[in-house]
Amino acid sequence: MKRHWTSQLHYNLMVLPGLVLVxxxxxxxxxxxxxxxxxxxxxxxxxxSPWVGLENYDVLFKSPIGAQLFVNTVSIALMKMAFGFVVPxxxxxxxxxxxxxxxxxxxxxxxxxxxxxxxxxxxxxxRDMFAMNGIFNRxxxxxxxxxxxxxxxxxxxxxxLITSDVWKEFGFGAIIYLAALTAINPSLYEAAExxxxxxxxxxxxITLPGITTTIVLVATLSLQGVxxxxxxxxxxxxxxxxxxxxxxxxxxxxxxGLREGQFEVxxxxxxxxxxxxxxxxxxxYKLASKYANYRIx
Amino acid sequence: MKxxxxxxxxxxxxxxxxxxxxxxSTTDNSPAPSSSSTAAAKNHDPFAPYPETITFTTVxxxxxxxxxxxxxxxxxxxxNDLIFEKLxxxxxxxxxxxSDGEAFKNKVELSVAANDIPDVMQIGGDPTYLKNMVKRxxxxxxxxxxxxxxxxxxxxxxxxxWEQNKNGVHDFFAVKGKNYVIPxxxxxxxxxxxxxxxxxxxxLNLPEPKTMEDVVAIAKAFKxxxxxxxxxxxxxxxxxxxxxxxxxxxxxxxxxxxxLPRAFYxxxxxxxxxxxxxxxxxxxxxxxxxxxxxxxxxxxxxLKDGGKVMELLSSGNAGMxxxxxxxxxxxxxNTLNNIKSADWTPYALKGKNGKLEVAAGTPTGxxxxxxxxxxYPELPMKWVNVWNEHSQTQWAIDLYNGLYKDAIEKNPITFxxxxxxxxxxxxxxxxxxxxLNGKITRDQLTTFDEKDAYDQISKFKAGDKEPDNNTKNMxxxxxxxxxxxxxxxxxxxxxxxxxxAYEGKTPTMEKKMTALENLQMNVYLKIIMNKEPLEAFDKxxxxxxxxxxxxxLAEVNKEVSAK
Numbered sequence: 140m141k142r143h144w145t146s147q148l149h150y151n152l153m154v155l156p157g158l159v160l161v162x163x164x165x166x167x168x169x170x171x172x173x174x175x176x177x178x179x180x181x182x183x184x185x186x187x188s189p190w191v192g193l194e195n196y197d198v199l200f201k202s203p204i205g206a207q208l209f210v211n212t213v214s215i216a217l218m219k220m221a222f223g224f225v226v227p228x229x230x231x232x233x234x235x236x237x238x239x240x241x242x243x244x245x246x247x248x249x250x251x252x253x254x255x256x257x258x259x260x261x262x263x264x265x266r267d268m269f270a271m272n273g274i275f276n277r278x279x280x281x282x283x284x285x286x287x288x289x290x291x292x293x294x295x296x297x298x299x300l301i302t303s304d305v306w307k308e309f310g311f312g313a314i315i316y317l318a319a320l321t322a323i324n325p326s327l328y329e330a331a332e333x334x335x336x337x338x339x340x341x342x343x344x345i346t347l348p349g350i351t352t353t354i355v356l357v358a359t360l361s362l363q364g365v366x367x368x369x370x371x372x373x374x375x376x377x378x379x380x381x382x383x384x385x386x387x388x389x390x391x392x393x394x395x396g397l398r399e400g401q402f403e404v405x406x407x408x409x410x411x412x413x414x415x416x417x418x419x420x421x422x423x424y425k426l427a428s429k430y431a432n433y434r435i436x
Numbered sequence: 437m438k439x440x441x442x443x444x445x446x447x448x449x450x451x452x453x454x455x456x457x458x459x460x461s462t463t464d465n466s467p468a469p470s471s472s473s474t475a476a477a478k479n480h481d482p483f484a485p486y487p488e489t490i491t492f493t494t495v496x497x498x499x500x501x502x503x504x505x506x507x508x509x510x511x512x513x514x515x516n517d518l519i520f521e522k523l524x525x526x527x528x529x530x531x532x533x534x535s536d537g538e539a540f541k542n543k544v545e546l547s548v549a550a551n552d553i554p555d556v557m558q559i560g561g562d563p564t565y566l567k568n569m570v571k572r573x574x575x576x577x578x579x580x581x582x583x584x585x586x587x588x589x590x591x592x593x594x595x596x597x598w599e600q601n602k603n604g605v606h607d608f609f610a611v612k613g614k615n616y617v618i619p620x621x622x623x624x625x626x627x628x629x630x631x632x633x634x635x636x637x638x639x640l641n642l643p644e645p646k647t648m649e650d651v652v653a654i655a656k657a658f659k660x661x662x663x664x665x666x667x668x669x670x671x672x673x674x675x676x677x678x679x680x681x682x683x684x685x686x687x688x689x690x691x692x693x694x695x696l697p698r699a700f701y702x703x704x705x706x707x708x709x710x711x712x713x714x715x716x717x718x719x720x721x722x723x724x725x726x727x728x729x730x731x732x733x734x735x736x737x738x739l740k741d742g743g744k745v746m747e748l749l750s751s752g753n754a755g756m757x758x759x760x761x762x763x764x765x766x767x768x769x770n771t772l773n774n775i776k777s778a779d780w781t782p783y784a785l786k787g788k789n790g791k792l793e794v795a796a797g798t799p800t801g802x803x804x805x806x807x808x809x810x811x812y813p814e815l816p817m818k819w820v821n822v823w824n825e826h827s828q829t830q831w832a833i834d835l836y837n838g839l840y841k842d843a844i845e846k847n848p849i850t851f852x853x854x855x856x857x858x859x860x861x862x863x864x865x866x867x868x869x870x871x872l873n874g875k876i877t878r879d880q881l882t883t884f885d886e887k888d889a890y891d892q893i894s895k896f897k898a899g900d901k902e903p904d905n906n907t908k909n910m911x912x913x914x915x916x917x918x919x920x921x922x923x924x925x926x927x928x929x930x931x932x933x934x935x936x937a938y939e940g941k942t943p944t945m946e947k948k949m950t951a952l953e954n955l956q957m958n959v960y961l962k963i964i965m966n967k968e969p970l971e972a973f974d975k976x977x978x979x980x981x982x983x984x985x986x987x988x989l990a991e992v993n994k995e996v997s998a999k
Contacts, residue, residue, distance in 0.1 A: 181551035182576045202951045203983030271736045288736055291965070378677060378739050379957040380965075386954070395950035400545045400572070 175407035195407035198395050199388065212387040215300060215368040220361050222305045227312035228354060232346065234313070235320050236338070247317070250310030262375035265303055266290065290376065293384035300385065304372060315357065316350055323349040356433050359423040363416045388412070480588040482821045485524045490812060493554040494527045494850060495547070497535035502845030514835055515849035522822045525815055527850040530554050544569075553578060555810045558851050560802040563939045566619075567609060571940075573805060574611045580806040580813045583615040589814045591821035593855075597621055600857040601799065608798040608939070617803040618817055620853045623861035624799040624933075627784060627792065627926045628687035631763050632756045633771075634779040636663040648692050648723075648785050651756070655732045658755040671732040673754035675745040679953075680712075680960055684745045686724060688758035692787045693720040696795045697956075700938040700992055708937045708993045711795075712956050713980050718973045724964045738961045746770075752778055761861075761922035764914035772913070776904045782922040784929035792926075796933035799858050804851060820853050827854065828883040865923030868893070872920070889915040942991035948984035955979060 144151070170185065175195055177188040199205050230250070237243045253261070268274050269289035276286040289295040327345050336344070370389040377385050388408060396404035427433040496510050508514065511529050520526055533539045541561065547553050548569075559569060573579045586606070590598070598606065598621060605619045630651055637644075637654060640661050645651045655671035662669045675684040680697040690697055696711035697720075703709045711717060727733050734740070740748075748754050750770035759768075763780065771778045786792050804816045826832060840846045857863075864886055870876045871890050881887050896912020899905040906913045941949070959976040962968040 179549070180576045181549050182578055184551070197947050201947060203948065203979075204951045204954070266739075271734070286735065288739075288965075290739055291736060379954060380738050380961050382954050382958050391950075394954075399568075399946070400549070402549055 171406065172410055174403050175410045177403060179403045195401075195403050196411070198401070198404045199392070199408060202391075202395070204386070204391070207383070208386060208388050208391050211385060212366055212368045212389075215297065215373075215385065215387060216365050218297075218301050219304050219369070220364065222301055223308055223312065224358055224361065226305050226309045228316055228350075230309055231313040231316035231320065232342065234317065235346070236342075247310070247313075251314065252310070253307045254311035256307070258369075258371035258375050261303065261307065262372070265299065265376060269295075269299065291378065291380040293381055296377070296381040297384050300372065300376070304369060312357075316353060319350040319353040320346065352432065355430050356427055359427040359430075362423045363419040365419060366412045366415055482589050482591040482818060483522065483825075484818070485522060486812070487524075489520075489524050489526060490815065491526045491528055492556055492810070492812070492815065493530050494556050494558075495543070495554050496529050496532040496850060497540040497560065498532045498848075499845040500534045500536065502848065503843050504845065504848070505839050505843060508839075508843075508848065510848050510850070513848045514839065515847060518826060518831075519819055519822055519849070523815075523818055525819070527556075529850070535560075541565075548573065548576070548578070551576070551578065553805075553807050555807050556804060556816045556851070557807075558802060558804045558853060563608065563798045563800055564941065566800065566803050567940050570609050570616055570803065570805070571611060574616055578808055579616050580808055580810060581614050581616060582618060582806060582813060582817075585814045585817050586615055586618065589817040589821070591824065594821060594824055597855040597857050600859075605798055605800045608800070609803065617805055618820060618853065619800045619804075620802040621855045621858065622799045622801055623856050624796060624858045626760050627794050627929075627931055628681075628691045628758055629761060629763070629782040629784050629922055629925060630688045630756055631759050631768060631780045631782050633658075633663075633754075634781040635777055636755060637781075639663060645783055645785070648689075651783070651785065652727070652732070655727070655755060656730065659731055663755075664753045668753045669755060670734055670748060670753050671755045672727060673745055673748050673757040674733050674737050675740060675742055676738060676957075676961065676964075677741050678957060680957070683742050684749070684757050684759060686720070686758060688785065689724055689727075690717070690720045691793055692785060693717070693723065694787050694789055694791075694793050695720045696793075696934060697960075698953075699795045699797075699934070699936050701795070701934050702937050702996075708989065708996050710980075710985065710989060713977045713985070718970065721960060721963045721973060722970050725966055725970065728964050729966055733964075738965060750774060761918050761926065763922070764917040768917075769910060769914060772907045772910060776907045779906055780917065782917065782925050784922075784925040784931075786929055792929040792931040793934050794931050795936060797936045797939055802853055804853055816851060819851050820855070823849060823851070823853070824855060828885055830884050833884040833888060862923065862927065864889075865919050865927070868919050869924065872897075889919055892916075893920065937996050938992045940995075942988060942995065944984055944987040944991055948988070952980055952984060952988075955983070 174185060174188075176190055176192060177185075178191045178194075179185075180188045183189075199208070202208075234243055234246060237246075270276070271286055271288065275289065280286055287295065289299060323345065327349075328341060331341050331345060366388065368387040368389070370387075370393070373385055373387055374390055374393065377390065392405055392408045396402075396408070424433075498510055502510075504513075510532055511527065516527065531543065533543050544557070544559055553573075559566065561569070570579075601621060605621050606615050609615065609617045609619055630645075632645070632651070632654060636658060640657050640663065642654050642657055643650070645654055658669055658671040664670075673684060674686060675682065676686060679685065681687040681690055686697075693716045695714065695717040697717055699711045700708050701711065724733075734748075745757075746767045749757060749767050750773075752771050752775040757763075761782065763782065768780045771780065784792055804820070806813045806816060836846055864883075867876070867881055867886060868889055871878060871881055871886075872893060878887060878890055881890060892909075892912040892915045894912075896905065896909040896916050899909050899912075902908070955976065959968070959972055963970060963972055
């Protein structure tokens with residue numbers, strides 16, 4: 140055992156800085172979680188502040204709009220997950236069929252660029268495009284219809300949220316599938332060609348089964364995000380007219396909790412979301428290992 | 437990994453800061469002031485300098501681009517030099533962040549949460565925010581009790597200003613009868629005026645408005661004749677994104693119906709009610725819904741924040757706006773910068789009941805607090821004394837118009853806290869009026885800023901016949917429109933103040949008010965934009981009450997009657 144340790148000393152030394160960082164920034168702050176059940180008084184510190192039980196959850200659960208917040212959060216997140224799951228696969232498959240190499244490469248680069256833009260920037264562009272005199276409303280009026288208040292309508296607002304989210308992320312999401320596609324053995328396609336398979340049949344019997352593992356993996360792992368409807372995006376776009384459809388847990392906690400300096404409320408909601416996410420991660424990990432044979436540990 | 441993105445960094449920074457400051461906090465809390473305060477008790481001179489130079493820590497909300505004259509800074513400048521000369525004290529600024537937006541509030545919030553506040557701190561904000569902050573600081577035992585300091589050290593001038601308002605500001609901030617702050621006191625003259633593009637009105641040969649019907653008629657004419665050209669005219673600019681009667685908001689229209697949509701006030705029977713659910717608010721909404729229907733408001737006004745409406749006003753496409761008396765300085769002067777012939781005139785309109793009712797809150801917007809254990813709790817009080825003796829003298833005007841002529845930040849003094857009688861602005865306007873009408877001479881004007889305004893207006897009036905006089909003599913135009921026209925309009929309308937009965941936060945308000953205010957804006961906007969019928973207001977009142985409003989009103993009434 141001792142020899143084992145010394146022979147691997149250089150590895151352990153290399154791991155040390157990382158370990159210290161994890162302890163300092165991930166493990167030690169975990170004690171802050173007790174704040175979720177306390178009334179934080181700065182002079183008394185984390186440990187001296189009085190316990191208040193579950194009172195910090197009242198802001199969310201005893202709020203008249205608590206139920207609606209949950210529905211909004213989950214439905215927006217689920218819709219984003221569903222579209223954000225299908226679109227990259229379809230796109231990757233389509234792009235894979237393109238024969239011209241430079242065209243394929245440039246399309247791939249262009250579509251994943253939006254991933255690197257911040258939501259503050261994109262929100263500004265969306266506001267302009269969907270304004271009363273924006274490009275979309277000019278289209279609408281040129282067709283002889285009344286201009287639509289896109290960002291003030293509960294139907295259109297959600298649609299815009301989901302489409303813009305998919306638009307921003309699908310290129311980046313497609314990369315993993317494109318990578319998986321290159322891993323398929325070309326001899327399979329050659330054999331299929333000899334047997335006279337059409338392009339569609341090749342897609343059905345070779346390409347899809349080839350990336351099934353990846354698809355299942357991505358799908359299951361994305362489930363944990365069910366309570367994250369994307370604060371950055373909604374916060375930069377919403378307004379009181381669309382609170383009905385688009386006020387989510389994060390935005391509400393920001394307004395009702397953080398603005399008022401109630402850090403304990405933000406901690407409490409964060410903890411709740413972490414717990415739910417943890418349960419989902421464990422479940423999906425089990426599912427992934429069962430159906431896609433995916434294991435980390 | 438999946439922790440809330442908001443929480444993780446905050447919890448982390450809290451931990452680090454408490455960890456770092458944890459060692460120091462115990463020594464800070466040891467009671468030091470007893471010896472010094474007894475020694476000083478014999479001498480309560482509000483202007484006495486300290487025998488040795490005292491350096492204390494503080495923080496500062498700053499301008500993003502101050503453009504200081506050479507050698508000046510927020511820490512060391514001619515204003516602070518004066519205080520140093522008179523009192524022998526020097527501030528050390530621990531951190532400074534821009535005063536725009538939420539940055540300063542957030543930083544203060546973190547300092548408080550980390551139990552790491554400076555020796556002396558000035559915080560600005562609306563009365564509700566400030567009161568809540570004081571409550572928290574007192575609960576956490578972080579600030580000094582200043583009851584004796586204020587009683588013993590306030591200068592006669594400042595005491596007189598506070599007493600003119602019956603010490604209302606101190607009572608407002610008091611916690612269990614004790615006073616923990618040095619508050620500012622502002623002249624309360626925030627009356628809702630309707631500012632109208634005078635050049636357009638004259639161009640279209642429309643009479644001056646006397647009633648709200650006249651105003652609507654003018655707006656309709658603006659819509660029809662399109663004086664901005666190209667269909668760009670917006671007859672009425674309105675900002676109502678998150679509050680009903682905020683900046684460029686609906687104050688004038690609500691107050692015409694006697695509605696105060698975000699105020700708790702006493703009704704005829706002495707009971708505290710919430711203006712947002714009172715029936716006259718429904719009338720105001722019906723009125724605004726008609727404005728929207730007639731195309732007098734922007735179709736998407738609900739999506740625009742203050743900045744966007746300011747752009748609209750600056751562009752010169754807006755015909756009228758509900759705004760305060762200081763409009764000519766912000767942002768109506770921008771219209772003149774863009775359009776040389778532009779002109780704005782304020783009108784104060786009496787309400788349906790023949791009165792101009794205004795919500796009158798606690799006239800304060802800033803407080804100074806002293807960290808618990810700071811040895812010289814009377815220091816900021818002395819600072820405020822000295823500053824208020826000098827802030828309106830020739831010395832200040834010379835500095836302002838001389839060395840600081842080209843600076844954006846004209847007054848970087850560390851604590852700029854005034855204590856003015858609440859009727860200061862109306863009195864100033866009256867004196868200026870008298871001086872311009874020849875009833876009193878220029879020399880009889882009491883302060884230098886009055887004389888400055890008098891000179892500017894005289895210059896403006898002298899150039900009356902010249903083209904584009906408004907733009908050429910902008911300072912004169914600003915002083916004239918605000919001090920003479922707006923104040924006269926207010927005086928003639930003889931405003932009736934409706935005092936806010938409650939500006940704090942009850943326990944239920946802490947939990948539910950955000951949701952209720954969201955509900956309020958949501959329903960108001962839908963009614964105005966004709967998305968829901970006016971009857972939706974009745975359902976809103978029911979919802980408001982059942983979702984916590986009943987408890988809130990009960991709590992407020994209990995607290996108010998206990999006073």
